[in-house]
Amino acid sequence: MDDFRWPVRVYYEDTDNGGVVYYANYLKFMERARTEWLREKGIEQDALLGQHGVMFAVASAQVDFLKPGRFNQQLLVSVCPQQIRRASAVLEQKVCRLSKSGGYSDVLCCGSIKIVCVDAVNLRPRPFPEIVRREILSDH
Amino acid sequence: MDDFRWPVRVYYEDTDNGGVVYYANYLKFMERARTEWLREKGIEQDALLGQHGVMFAVASAQVDFLKPGRFNQQLLVSVCPQQIRRASAVLEQKVCRLSKSGGYSDVLCCGSIKIVCVDAVNLRPRPFPEIVRREILSDH
Amino acid sequence: MDDFRWPVRVYYEDTDNGGVVYYANYLKFMERARTEWLREKGIEQDALLGQHGVMFAVASAQVDFLKPGRFNQQLLVSVCPQQIRRASAVLEQKVCRLSKSGGYSDVLCCGSIKIVCVDAVNLRPRPFPEIVRREILSDH
Amino acid sequence: MDDFRWPVRVYYEDTDNGGVVYYANYLKFMERARTEWLREKGIEQDALLGQHGVMFAVASAQVDFLKPGRFNQQLLVSVCPQQIRRASAVLEQKVCRLSKSGGYSDVLCCGSIKIVCVDAVNLRPRPFPEIVRREILSDH
Numbered sequence: 001m002d003d004f005r006w007p008v009r010v011y012y013e014d015t016d017n018g019g020v021v022y023y024a025n026y027l028k029f030m031e032r033a034r035t036e037w038l039r040e041k042g043i044e045q046d047a048l049l050g051q052h053g054v055m056f057a058v059a060s061a062q063v064d065f066l067k068p069g070r071f072n073q074q075l076l077v078s079v080c081p082q083q084i085r086r087a088s089a090v091l092e093q094k095v096c097r098l099s100k101s102g103g104y105s106d107v108l109c110c111g112s113i114k115i116v117c118v119d120a121v122n123l124r125p126r127p128f129p130e131i132v133r134r135e136i137l138s139d140h
Numbered sequence: 141m142d143d144f145r146w147p148v149r150v151y152y153e154d155t156d157n158g159g160v161v162y163y164a165n166y167l168k169f170m171e172r173a174r175t176e177w178l179r180e181k182g183i184e185q186d187a188l189l190g191q192h193g194v195m196f197a198v199a200s201a202q203v204d205f206l207k208p209g210r211f212n213q214q215l216l217v218s219v220c221p222q223q224i225r226r227a228s229a230v231l232e233q234k235v236c237r238l239s240k241s242g243g244y245s246d247v248l249c250c251g252s253i254k255i256v257c258v259d260a261v262n263l264r265p266r267p268f269p270e271i272v273r274r275e276i277l278s279d280h
Numbered sequence: 281m282d283d284f285r286w287p288v289r290v291y292y293e294d295t296d297n298g299g300v301v302y303y304a305n306y307l308k309f310m311e312r313a314r315t316e317w318l319r320e321k322g323i324e325q326d327a328l329l330g331q332h333g334v335m336f337a338v339a340s341a342q343v344d345f346l347k348p349g350r351f352n353q354q355l356l357v358s359v360c361p362q363q364i365r366r367a368s369a370v371l372e373q374k375v376c377r378l379s380k381s382g383g384y385s386d387v388l389c390c391g392s393i394k395i396v397c398v399d400a401v402n403l404r405p406r407p408f409p410e411i412v413r414r415e416i417l418s419d420h
Numbered sequence: 421m422d423d424f425r426w427p428v429r430v431y432y433e434d435t436d437n438g439g440v441v442y443y444a445n446y447l448k449f450m451e452r453a454r455t456e457w458l459r460e461k462g463i464e465q466d467a468l469l470g471q472h473g474v475m476f477a478v479a480s481a482q483v484d485f486l487k488p489g490r491f492n493q494q495l496l497v498s499v500c501p502q503q504i505r506r507a508s509a510v511l512e513q514k515v516c517r518l519s520k521s522g523g524y525s526d527v528l529c530c531g532s533i534k535i536v537c538v539d540a541v542n543l544r545p546r547p548f549p550e551i552v553r554r555e556i557l558s559d560h
Contacts, residue, residue: 009452009455009456011448011451011452011455012296012297012298012302012451012455013296013302013304013448013451013452015296015297016292016293016295016296016297017292017295017296017297017299017300017350017351018195018197018260018263018292019297019299020263020297022292022293023167023197023198023201024164024165024167024168024171024293025164027163027164027167028164028431028433031164031431031432031433032429032431032433035429035431035432035492036429044492045491045492046490046491046492055158057158057163057205057208058163058205059204059205060202060203060204060205061163061201061202061203061205062200062201062202062203063200063201063202064199064200065197065198065199065200065201068197068263070297070466071297071465071466072455072464072465072466120158123158123160123208149312149315151308151311151312151315152311152315152436152437152438152442153308153311153312153436153442153444155436155437156432156433156435156436156437157432157435157436157437157439157440157490157491158432159437159439160437162432162433164433168291168293171291171292171293172289172291172293175289175291175292175352176289184352185351185352186350186351186352210326210437211325211326211437212315212324212325212326298475298477298540298543300543303447303477303478303481304444304445304447304448304451305444307443307444307447308444311444335438337438337443337485337488338443338485339484339485340482340483340484340485341443341481341482341483341485342480342481342482342483343480343481343482344479344480345477345478345479345480345481348477348543400438403438403440403488
């Protein structure tokens with residue numbers, strides 16, 4: 001795949017009593033990858049907040065937890081934009097593990113995350129700033 | 141609603157820089173409510189593990205984040221079982237906030253969580269122990 | 281002990297791969313107890329922020345992790361104020377587990393947490409509002 | 421300094437309602453650095469567990485929170501071993517922020533973390549495996 005990918009290492013903090021990655025933590029991994037995907041495009045969210053008064057909120061998440069991740073594994077998290085609207089976008093994301101054959105073909109978790117651009121003060125939807133819109137569309 | 145409900149208080153640990161509850165934490169709140177719902181039925185998950193060698197894993201989650209929760213708010217989290225199968229069940233859950241009119245009518249977050257009963261050693265699906273099945277069905 | 285005590289249940293989210301409570305989470309449990317201790321005295325931190333423009337920050341923590349806590353255990357977290365100064369206080373806290381003999385004599389974790397009252401805008405120390413000072417001293 | 425250093429980026433998940441890094445999360449950052457410090461020495465903790473049946477537990481932490489870290493900042497976390505004993509070691513750790521002059525001279529948080537090598541089954545102290553001891557001492 002040609003999607004953006006970000007490496008994430010599994011630490012103790014990410015695991016639970018079942019000996020696997022605690023499922024809600026995959027949402028954190030996915031967010032790290034979204035943040036780095038934006039950064040790669042030159043979009044820093046603290047600057048967006050300071051200059052445009054907006055931030056990104058997650059409006060919905062549909063996630064399938066397919067296989068367990070484990071302590072110390074090296075994972076790769078991908079980001080692929082879909083359905084880009086005026087103030088929202090759906091991102092398809094996968095969390096993969098290095099498989100024995102060397103690639104990252106083992107999908108541990110995949111999902112669709114809908115983010116909305118919101119006003120930092122009243123949290124109401126606001127159109128994406130033009131620079132964000134252009135950069136997100138460039139991946140599409 | 142007649143569903144099981146469990147109170148959750150929002151602490152600093154649950155919030156983020158946006159001044160609201162960090163969205164992935166609603167999944168934790170929902171799990172606390174599921175655990176207490178089982179406990180109310182006499183099902184202790186550590187005993188289940190010890191006696192039956194099974195635990196519950198989350199197979200998928202579909203969650204809508206509707207309104208922001210905030211520091212110090214008192215929330216109520218509901219659990220309502222749907223689609224109960226041999227080794228899995230879908231639970232409808234809502235996280236509500238005390239509204240000004242006194243009830244818990246403000247829904248912050250709602251979702252469908254599919255849990256699977258798995259073998260604690262190999263993490264493969266295993267039918268619910270009979271006692272669990274009976275208790276879950278009693279709510280249905 | 282006559283200290284304030286707050287019950288905390290151990291959920292999956294609190295545990296790690298070692299099968300025990302992840303050590304950094306005891307700091308969260310201690311903070312929940314501090315928040316409830318203040319609430320019992322009529323001090324709501326969101327109101328403090330709105331009315332006085334201050335919040336509490338943790339300046340230092342010295343914590344000993346003595347015994348492992350485990351999934352599903354019921355814990356009690358105590359708060360006992362020491363060294364109360366103009367803008368800071370040290371709180372002695374313990375996290376105990378219900379022991380087989382019935383009491384909460386098993387100490388899992390104990391520590392000294394120094395909190396500082398800070399201005400919410402510039403994060404500089406500010407004297408405790410009088411109502412907070414009076415209530416904290418009443419325990420001393 | 422010549423200590424081992426590991427970069428950590430501050431994401432939304434790490435912040436709280438006060439607009440800063442939630443203090444307990446510095447303990448997670450410090451643990452990530454300890455894990456990577458061991459990895460750099462060729463010590464993988466999952467292999468240690470599989471081959472020697474031991475893991476590392478945190479016995480105590482003394483941490484000073486000096487300055488607030490913020491969303492999106494790039495931090496560096498250092499590890500410097502002190503007091504190495506048969507089954508325990510104290511590690512001095514600092515979390516620094518890139519300062520305006522370009523270096524990592526701004527210390528946000530510093531602390532002493534005592535880790536103990538424990539048996540993975542009964543959690544009792546066990547001497548460090550020889551390879552671990554040798555590698556840790558090499559830094560001292």
